[in-house]
Amino acid sequence: MLDRPVPSIAVLPAALAEGGWDGPFLVVVQTPQEFSRWLGDRSPGLKGIQVHGLLGNPEVWALAAQGTGQTPLDVILSDPATEFSALYRLVDVRLVRPIGVTIPARPGLLKALRLAASLQLWVRLLPGQPDAQALGELDEAMQFYLHDSMVQAPVEFFHSLLATFRGLSGGTLWDFLEEDPALFSHRGAAGQLVQPTDWVKTHLADLVEQGAECATCRWQPVCAGYFKSPDPTYDCGGVKDLLAGLEAAAQEITRDLAGQS
Numbered sequence: 001m002l003d004r005p006v007p008s009i010a011v012l013p014a015a016l017a018e019g020g021w022d023g024p025f026l027v028v029v030q031t032p033q034e035f036s037r038w039l040g041d042r043s044p045g046l047k048g049i050q051v052h053g054l055l056g057n058p059e060v061w062a063l064a065a066q067g068t069g070q071t072p073l074d075v076i077l078s079d080p081a082t083e084f085s086a087l088y089r090l091v092d093v094r095l096v097r098p099i100g101v102t103i104p105a106r107p108g109l110l111k112a113l114r115l116a117a118s119l120q121l122w123v124r125l126l127p128g129q130p131d132a133q134a135l136g137e138l139d140e141a142m143q144f145y146l147h148d149s150m151v152q153a154p155v156e157f158f159h160s161l162l163a164t165f166r167g168l169s170g171g172t173l174w175d176f177l178e179e180d181p182a183l184f185s186h187r188g189a190a191g192q193l194v195q196p197t198d199w200v201k202t203h204l205a206d207l208v209e210q211g212a213e214c215a216t217c218r219w220q221p222v223c224a225g226y227f228k229s230p231d232p233t234y235d236c237g238g239v240k241d242l243l244a245g246l247e248a249a250a251q252e253i254t255r256d257l258a259g260q261s
């Protein structure tokens with residue numbers, strides 16, 4: 001996963017990044033030309049490349065498998081059910097540069113996760129506001145993450161939540177998923193902020209003020225209202241079960257380790 005930015009990192013459309021940027025940034029590429037341009041960039045501020053819509057282009061990945069590089073590539077999937085089989089294209093790229101995939105919680109998530117893990121790619125699962133089917137796949141994904149020896153690279157958001165539940169780190173889902181504008185400030189074409197940097201704080205405060213269940217939710221310290229966006233009426237019953245399952249696993253690991261020592 002990309003290094004945690006301190007204090008923040010800008011997420012820039014490729015055309016905007018062409019003008020230079022003062023400070024650390026990720027660049028979003030959507031065409032083979034943009035990909036090729038930024039793959040070879042050595043700007044000290046460039047911390048990663050987010051790749052949208054190019055997984056199906058074999059020429060892009062043949063190019064990425066040539067030479068070596070340290071700039072992490074984050075390959076963003078939009079429809080895991082149809083795209084997962086193309087993840088094989090990344091196998092040679094992984095040998096020469098850091099690379100991972102971002103997978104939305106949609107049908108096909110589990111297939112994409114299994115294949116990504118077998119290729120030893122790091123993974124960022126974006127839960128959004130999962131429906132019943134996506135919740136089922138997320139639960140299976142969590143069991144796979146916890147129990148399958150094939151998983152060697154981090155799978156977010158499970159990885160950071162598990163560490164948090166074990167008292168080894170802190171933060172919220174917004175941080176773990178690189179969706180907190182205070183840490184990852186997405187910019188529009190003209191360089192303007194897409195969301196204010198205090199958006200998460202304001203969002204949670206609004207929910208609490210409006211009497212949403214977040215006010216008394218035991219998961220608020222790690223969730224901060226994540227599952228109430230964009231729809232503040234989303235029913236959190238399923239995701240609370242998911243969080244409880246991960247917390248129970250963390251407690252079991254801690255007990256096992258204490259027993260061994």
Ligand code: SF4
Nearest residue numbers: 214217223225227236
């Ligand atoms: S799990 Fe749901 S109710 Fe609890 S803090 Fe998160 S969004 Fe709010």
